[in-house]
Amino acid sequence: MGHQAGQMLLPLGLLFAALSLGSCIPLQRAPGRSKLLLDVDTPNLDTMAADGVKAKYMSPAFITLTSPCHFTLLTGRYLENHGVIHNMWFDTKTGVKLPYYTTQGISSWWDNGSLPIWITAQRQGLKTGSIHFPGTKAKYQKEEVYKKLVEPALFNYSNETNWRQSIDTVMEWFTADNLDFITLYFGEPDSSGHKFGPESTQRKNMIAQVDRTVGYLRQRIRESGLESKLNLIITSDHGMETVLKTDEIHLRTVSNFTFKDIDFELLDYGPNGLLVPKEGKLEHVYSVLKSAHPKLHVYKKEEFPKRFHYANHSRITPLLLYSDPGYVIHGRYKVQFNKGEHGFDNEAMNMKTIFRAVGPAFKKGLEVEPFESVNVYALLCELLSITPEPHDGSLEVTKPMLREPTDGHGLG
Numbered sequence: 001m002g003h004q005a006g007q008m009l010l011p012l013g014l015l016f017a018a019l020s021l022g023s024c025i026p027l028q029r030a031p032g033r034s035k036l037l038l039d040v041d042t043p044n045l046d047t048m049a050a051d052g053v054k055a056k057y058m059s060p061a062f063i064t065l066t067s068p069c070h071f072t073l074l075t076g077r078y079l080e081n082h083g084v085i086h087n088m089w090f091d092t093k094t095g096v097k098l099p100y101y102t103t104q105g106i107s108s109w110w111d112n113g114s115l116p117i118w119i120t121a122q123r124q125g126l127k128t129g130s131i132h133f134p135g136t137k138a139k140y141q142k143e144e145v146y147k148k149l150v151e152p153a154l155f156n157y158s159n160e161t162n163w164r165q166s167i168d169t170v171m172e173w174f175t176a177d178n179l180d181f182i183t184l185y186f187g188e189p190d191s192s193g194h195k196f197g198p199e200s201t202q203r204k205n206m207i208a209q210v211d212r213t214v215g216y217l218r219q220r221i222r223e224s225g226l227e228s229k230l231n232l233i234i235t236s237d238h239g240m241e242t243v244l245k246t247d248e249i250h251l252r253t254v255s256n257f258t259f260k261d262i263d264f265e266l267l268d269y270g271p272n273g274l275l276v277p278k279e280g281k282l283e284h285v286y287s288v289l290k291s292a293h294p295k296l297h298v299y300k301k302e303e304f305p306k307r308f309h310y311a312n313h314s315r316i317t318p319l320l321l322y323s324d325p326g327y328v329i330h331g332r333y334k335v336q337f338n339k340g341e342h343g344f345d346n347e348a349m350n351m352k353t354i355f356r357a358v359g360p361a362f363k364k365g366l367e368v369e370p371f372e373s374v375n376v377y378a379l380l381c382e383l384l385s386i387t388p389e390p391h392d393g394s395l396e397v398t399k400p401m402l403r404e405p406t407d408g409h410g411l412g
């Protein structure tokens with residue numbers, strides 16, 4: 001579906017905030033997953049659901065990593081179509097690999113054909129802003145987000161006072177600077193989930209902090225006089241799984257496998273791996289790894305399951321590895337000690353994430369069926385009355401969340 005201006009409830013001065021929480025709040029009501037129920041009260045998220053729309057859950061794209069999944073939210077495209085296929089920039093020729101933060105500053109990693117919604121909105125006359133959201137720092141076809149805050153290299157993503165300051169900044173941008181659309185990212189409960197595990201007290205405390213922050217945000221929206229104009233979406237990029245410490249996958253111990261046969265490797269990053277075997281060694285490496293561990297899946301690029309929408313991109317290496325939920329892939333040395341991890345199959349329930357929306361465009365007290373995150377982009381474009389770029393989702397999926405246009409309120 002294309003642009004339908006007449007669908008908008010508020011034709012003028014529509015403000016929009018998309019908030020993204022780093023990693024997910026565990027699904028409170030996922031059927032058949034009672035072992036994951038966390039004993040955390042989330043009164044503010046519950047109130048938000050009562051006042052707006054809640055999805056049973058949202059399915060992220062694969063691989064379930066931060067930068068790739070955020071770029072899917074911003075573009076409506078699967079990873080193989082937007083090209084941000086990992087948190088790390090890498091060059092298979094030189095072997096150079098750069099971490100998450102450094103990769104944020106490399107425009108060529110992000111700007112490879114798919115425009116994020118900020119740029120599309122700006123080209124159509126809107127003003128956008130972003131705080132700490134993955135992809136914010138890059139330039140796209142020489143354009144960039146109008147107002148941005150990029151965190152320093154050493155940044156405490158968990159500080160509740162910082163979170164409130166960011167929310168105050170957002171309110172100022174919406175009111176004093178008249179912005180139309182802002183994305184805001186919080187790096188929790190991701191960090192505590194990695195460090196202490198998804199079922200830890202520390203992560204439960206962080207979920208309570210996230211809930212308080214949602215309460216503060218909605219309070220500031222009311223105090224700023226934006227409640228009748230601002231549509232708010234709270235979602236995240238992926239879930240979190242407890243890492244199993246027994247029967248681990250160690251490539252260095254696989255019989256007949258040697259790193260001497262490998263030209264380039266991106267391993268030790270949770271459950272995902274990329275390998276470039278040396279010339280003439282692909283079949284050998286493939287066959288020894290293929291049967292190395294029952295929880296390890298090894299594919300040639302062309303044979304990677306199509307449902308992941310991941311492998312059909314020039315940045316993907318000839319061999320791909322992924323492991324089942326709970327298992328991470330260890331390479332030359334054991335360097336991964338996280339208790340919680342993501343990156344797993346996006347069909348695994350623990351990778352699913354939340355979606356909540358509230359505001360004048362949304363129905364009240366509606367719970368909708370699960371949907372894929374590629375569909376969020378079309379919804380954002382609809383809320384902003386902008387024409388979307390080509391994407392992999394559909395507005396039809398989220399349209400039932402929206403109120404019907406009312407006479408005298410629509411543009412048409």
Ligand SMILES: [Zn+2]
Nearest residue numbers: 023066190194
């Ligand atoms: Zn993470």
